[in-house]
Amino acid sequence: MIFNETKLSGVFLIEPERLEDARGFFALSWSAEEFARRNLVSQLAECNISQNNKKGTLRGMHYQAHPHSQTKLVRCTMGAIYDVVIDLRASSPTFKQWIGVELSANNRLMIYIPGGFAHGFQTLEDNSEVFYQMSHPYVAQSSGGVRWDDSTFDISWPPGERIIIERDRSWPDFK
DSSP: OEEEEOSSTTOEEEEOOOEEETTEEEOOOOOHHHHHHTTOOOOOOEEEEEEEOSTTBEEEEEEEOTTSOOOEEEEEEESEEEEEEEEOOTTSTTTTOEEEEEEETTTOOEEEEOTTEEEEEEESSSSEEEEEEESSOOOGGGEEEOOTTOTTTOOOOOSSOOBOOHHHHOOOOOO
């Protein structure tokens, strides 16, 4: 696995290191040892799948508050998404900054997101599926979010119509 640092402190874009031959390729997609060696969270407590029928589906921007914050490893296993991460850690040098990356079944990239970040995505294709690995279980009382179009962050989303549920449309302004 190849770990590429992003401009957000603690967030990594991870690409599989392929061993190719006439059959195709083989690649490591998870190793607790590789993550621990880099002082990254290597404990997994939960894995989830998000299946999205239509292009333009936007989910986010979600987080789990302390003490139940979740480190996430996110990968698109079918289709393609524009994945967005916002640093909500007040003590971080990248506080309130965001990045967006394309994750797809074709590029097989993963994004490592520490606790303290909001996360969301917009599908770029119909029938896109996202696979999440989390360090802690979901706790409803610690669940929160920031609005996808909050001017505090000024996220540049892909153009087009969006499908967004009311909960994600109505998060309060970030303060």
